Amino acid sequence: MALPEITLNTGKNIPQIGLGVWQVKDDQEFQTAFDAAAKAGYRHFDSAQFYENEHLLGNAWKNSGLPREEFFLTTKIALANFKPAKVAASFEESLKKLQSDYVDLLLLHFPVTILRKNAWKALEQIYAEGGAKSIGVSNYTIRHLKEMKKYAKITPAVNQIELHVFLQQPELIEYCQNEGIVVEAYSPLAHSQDMNDQTVQKIADKYGKTYAQIMLRWLVQKGLVILPKSVTPSRIVENISIFDFEISDQDMAVLDTLDKDLRTCWSPVYVP
Numbered sequence: 001m002a003l004p005e006i007t008l009n010t011g012k013n014i015p016q017i018g019l020g021v022w023q024v025k026d027d028q029e030f031q032t033a034f035d036a037a038a039k040a041g042y043r044h045f046d047s048a049q050f051y052e053n054e055h056l057l058g059n060a061w062k063n064s065g066l067p068r069e070e071f072f073l074t075t076k077i078a079l080a081n082f083k084p085a086k087v088a089a090s091f092e093e094s095l096k097k098l099q100s101d102y103v104d105l106l107l108l109h110f111p112v113t114i115l116r117k118n119a120w121k122a123l124e125q126i127y128a129e130g131g132a133k134s135i136g137v138s139n140y141t142i143r144h145l146k147e148m149k150k151y152a153k154i155t156p157a158v159n160q161i162e163l164h165v166f167l168q169q170p171e172l173i174e175y176c177q178n179e180g181i182v183v184e185a186y187s188p189l190a191h192s193q194d195m196n197d198q199t200v201q202k203i204a205d206k207y208g209k210t211y212a213q214i215m216l217r218w219l220v221q222k223g224l225v226i227l228p229k230s231v232t233p234s235r236i237v238e239n240i241s242i243f244d245f246e247i248s249d250q251d252m253a254v255l256d257t258l259d260k261d262l263r264t265c266w267s268p269v270y271v272p
């Protein structure tokens with residue numbers, strides 16, 4: 001079955017599921033996860049300068065023998081590289097590590113105070129020169145996105161934020177969708193910190209699916225891109241096996257009640 005894609009405001013398509021690779025730093029572990037993912041049909045990989053594994057992603061896609069155009073590769077500018085000259089120089093390094101002359105998506109990793117405005121201008125320049133097919137942001141709140149309207153020539157293609165049934169952020173999703181910004185859900189499994197909710201488990205049992213599959217499918221039905229991370233081949237397959245069933249409106253509404261503002265990563269909420 002062909003995996004769904006979403007069209008970004010640049011006209012480029014993004015596969016609706018990507019493999020997250022944060023915290024995967026071991027060479028062999030990375031290659032095994034990548035190979036399992038590629039075999040299962042993943043073509044979208046979410047990396048970052050901060051993850052210190054862009055070189056492993058570069059090696060892995062090269063080793064696959066598949067052409068570069070088959071893959072959708074994302075990286076993100078690390079907080080330490082937000083000064084404009086550093087954005088450009090660090091991005092050149094990223095391309096070398098990824099063994100590619102472009103990325104499909106380049107993000108600012110976090111709304112770093114003061115520096116984010118000129119860092120975005122540097123991303124616009126990279127986009128204009130073709131180094132990134134699409135550019136976007138991560139961890140931006142509505143406030144940060146509204147501020148961007150004052151200085152951005154290009155509307156971000158995506159906002160990558162923490163999202164799962166236990167952290168739903170409906171206002172932020174609605175704002176992004178109204179602005180034509182695709183929302184990417186990071187930590188879609190809540191970093192596996194809450195895998196025992198009885199309501200999720202009951203719905204999983206009803207559909208003959210796993211707990212993780214219900215968490216991921218709920219996000220997919222909201223029209224979001226999902227970035228589950230796993231280094232376990234069986235889970236990598238499990239996480240992508242969610243496009244052959246549909247959660248009913250009634251059960252979606254039940255899952256909508258599980259929001260408890262659970263943040264498992266960093267919070268941008270109070271970043272000025």
Ligand SMILES: NC(=O)c1ccc[n+]([C@@H]2O[C@H](COP(=O)([O-])OP(=O)(O)OC[C@H]3O[C@@H](n4cnc5c(N)ncnc54)[C@H](OP(=O)(O)O)[C@@H]3O)[C@@H](O)[C@H]2O)c1
Pocket residue numbers: 019020021022023046047109138139160161185186187188189190191192195212213227228229230231232235236238239265
């Ligand atoms: N932009 C940002 O600031 C930001 C922040 C955080 C994350 N991200 C991105 O989002 C990706 C995913 O987020 P995340 O790594 O925080 O967490 P996640 O995907 O929500 O959860 C990953 C955890 O769940 C486990 N897991 C995976 N599939 C499972 C399954 N089917 N059943 C049970 N457990 C399962 C994994 O274990 P194993 O690996 O051992 O299988 C791992 O411990 C990251 O890798 C990164 O690409 C971005």
